Amino acid sequence: MTSFTRRGALRALAAGTAGAAVVAAPGASAAAGSARQRAFADAAAEFGVPESVLLGVSYLKSRWDSHGGAPSTSAGFGPMHLTDLRAVAAGGSHHDKGAEDPRGDLARGVLAPRRSAALQTVDLAASLTGVDAATLRTDPVQNIRGGAAVLAQYQRELGVRADGPAGWYGAVARYSGASDTGAATFFADEVFATIAAGAHRTTDDGQAVTLPAIPVSPQREQVRALGLAAVAEGAAEAPPGLAVEWIPAPYQDLGDGNYGNYDKAERPHSQKITHIVIHDTECTYDAAIGLVQDPTYLAWHYTLRSTDGHVAQHVLTKDVGWHAGNWYVNAKSIGVEHEGFAAQGSWYTEAMYRASAQLVRFLAAKYRIPLDREHIIGHDNVPGTTPETVAGMHWDPAPYWDWAHYFDLLGAPLNARPVRQPTGLVMIKPDFASNPAGYTGCDASAPGAACPARGSSAVFLRTEPRDDAPLLADAGLHPDGGPSTAAISDVGSRASTGQRYAVAETRGEWTAVWFLGQKGWLRSSGVVPVLGQVVTPRPGLSSIPVYGRAYPEAAAYPEGITPQEIVPLPYTLAAGQKYAAGPTLESEYFWATTFDPASHVVVRGATKYVQIQFGHRVAFVQLDDVVVARTSP
Incomplete structure (x- = not known):
């Protein structure tokens, strides 16, 4: 295990992860009028919690968002992430769902995964505030009050009297919900780093919130009083x-x-x-x-x-x-x-x-x-x-x-160096908070029902430049030839933030990109021009195959190792189409079918591949089949 040292984040976030997320705030006045800002101030005063601590804890949990009352991945609700496991169904693993063999190598045989069978801070908040759990989950103001009440209770149980934020380190560490000192300290350090640097943002429901930068030297020794386990x-x-x-x-x-x-x-x-x-x-x-x-x-x-x-x-x-x-x-x-x-x-x-x-x-x-x-x-x-x-x-x-x-x-x-002119290549980059997209199927009991209206990193691609046009077809996901759907599990006509695609056409406020052999239309507001490389079939080839793995040619395999068949996916890349090129890769196959690693062999071939952004998923084409060209304004 690596040693856990005093975080550089407490040096006013001079560099690193937190520094990229937290923007130094000019002061509280910019957000003084927002309901969310007032809720933090009022709850801090009511329960005797420093407002900076309350804001810092909420930022590390939710970035002050309410998420429309929907739970986090760990059953937390609202800006203060009050947890309620009873309200969230859980079970299984994503490896248990669908037909995918997680290993992805038939030479070893298909795996047969098995199925397997906390925190409840909303109850503590309810007992301290007199507000029922359902309201604490869904009402941002009451949620903030509940979180403040829990923090104040943790501070009382530590027996620490402190006027300023520095003396709340132990309560903040406990609020993390961590069972070990490493995670609790990480969370508390990030909270106090946020307080030191300040932050300002507009929440998912349009509330401007500011945490002014406050120099602070937290009393980190307080974490010892929590009696948490050491990291193994x-x-x-x-x-x-x-x-x-x-x-x-x-x-x-x-x-x-x-x-x-x-x-x-x-x-x-x-x-x-x-x-x-x-x-x-x-x-x-x-x-x-x-x-x-x-x-x-x-x-x-x-x-x-x-x-x-x-x-x-x-x-x-x-x-x-x-x-x-x-x-x-x-x-x-x-x-x-x-x-x-x-x-x-x-x-x-x-x-x-x-x-x-x-x-x-x-x-x-x-x-x-x-x-x-x-x-x-x-x-x-x-x-x-x-x-x-x-x-x-x-x-x-x-x-x-x-x-x-x-x-x-x-x-x-993403797009750290913006390009101002068209290049023939675009990056998907919608505004997450204002991009609800309109998925269905989040509730397994109602497959066609709409998912919660909340931010999304993906956009749909359509067959024509209009919002009501059908989605694209995906021969692999929908072999019957029908269009893709809005189901959250259907990636057949969906592009994701940061992915790059070659432009096929533009019309007014719409851009078409090459996607699974088709033109996929999306609003131009969801993309930005970028520089990079694209591939297209070599002259004289009407189309080329697309692969799901970059395996060597049969002649590369030594005696005793069965060559893996190079099987094309159910798509082709036609002449005239272009796709964003990723890395050029050597062909390799890791032969590992026995418990003894001494028998494992890496087979390397002469064939080279180029990774491309072909649909929502990446794919591979053989380098000899394509021309790779760099885009320019």
């Missing part, structure tokens, strides 16, 4: 200042040629790590931890807890986790799971976003992975391996993951 020692890989618990996944020989739940490797010496895959768990943190410790299940590298940003590592990054549903991607990536329920339309806490960004930025630097959407991808961007597997691929972390905010926290803002 072990081999965890993490940046300084982020405590990561080592909860290893078992690597066991189960007999009869079966073993689990990941593969030993020697990356990056055996293979370069080129991607980081962002997942959500579709189960609680505790359930995910139980699953990853099951030797008959499957394993990923890291899990993050929503309420406080706590991080656990299960597989060393040199080893190959079974998480992405595509063996080529598994062998080249690190899998990071975030506690979440995408299908419920729930939201991710700021604490988890920040912890994840610190972790991913560290991993990207360690393995020289570019911080862009070609290399930092969602599970929903991973392609199927063959035509038969496309429909079973997963779609997390879904459109409610705020990619623009996440890249701000990574210190790599």
Whole structure:
């Protein structure tokens, strides 16, 4: 485990993750008239909590948003993230849903995942305020009062009398909900870093809120009085200042040629790590931890807890986790799971976003992975391996993951260097807060019902430049030839923030991009011009195949290892079409079918591939089939 040091964030956020998210505030006057600002001031005065502390805690939980009363991924509600597990259904894992084999390699056989079977601060808030739980969940003003009451109670129980924010460190750490000192300290440090730097933003319901910058030296020793557990020692890989618990996944020989739940490797010496895959768990943190410790299940590298940003590592990054549903991607990536329920339309806490960004930025630097959407991808961007597997691929972390905010926290803002003129290449970049999109199917009991109207990082693509035009077809997801749908699980006609596409046509306020072999129309307000590379079929080729993995040619396989068939996906890239080019990749196949890692072999071929943004998911084309050209204004 890495040592937990005093955070640089307390040096007024000189650099790093938090500095990208928090903007120094000029003063409270700009937001003095907003109802949300007054609610914080009134609750702070009523319960004797420093207003800066109340604002800082709320920022780390929700960024002051109300989310329309919808729960977070850890069953938290409202600006103060009061938790109510009774109100949120939970169970299973996203690896249990659909037909995807998480390992994504038939040479090993298909995995058969098993199913698995807190905090309740809303009850404490109800007892302290006399307000019922339903109101505390849905009324932002009462939610803020409830959070202030809970913070004040925690301060009383610590027996600390303090006039200023510095003496509230222990209560803030406890409010994190963490069960260990590492996560509690991380949360409290981020809160006080926010207080030191100040912040200002407009919430999801249009409320301007300001936290003026206040120099503060918090009494960090107070965390010892909470009696929390120490973070487990072990081999965890993490940046300084982020405590990561080592909860290893078992690597066991189960007999009869079966073993689990990941593969030993020697990356990056055996293979370069080129991607980081962002997942959500579709189960609680505790359930995910139980699953990853099951030797008959499957394993990923890291899990993050929503309420406080706590991080656990299960597989060393040199080893190959079974998480992405595509063996080529598994062998080249690190899998990071975030506690979440995408299908419920729930939201991710700021604490988890920040912890994840610190972790991913560290991993990207360690393995020289570019911080862009070609290399930092969602599970929903991973392609199927063959035509038969496309429909079973997963779609997390879904459109409610705020990619623009996440890249701000990574210190790599999307479109950091704006291009003012058309280039023939655009980046998807809608305004998250004002982009409800209109999904259906968040409630499993009512598949056609509308999802909660809240911000989204994705946009729909249509067959014509009008809002009521049908969505595009996806031959892999909808082999009957019908159009894609607005279902939250249907990515067949959806583009996500940060993804880049080649422009096919423009008409007035509409832009068409090449998408799965079709022109997909979206409003031009949702895109920005960018520079980059595009691919198109070589002259003389009417169309070229598109692949879900970059495997070597048959001649590259040594004796005793069965060549993996290079199977095209059910799409083609026709002459005249262009697609945004990502990295050029060597062809590789990681042969790992036995428990003994000494028998594992990396097969490398002469064939090279280019990763492209072909639809919502990435895909691969052979370099010899395409011309790669750089765009210009």
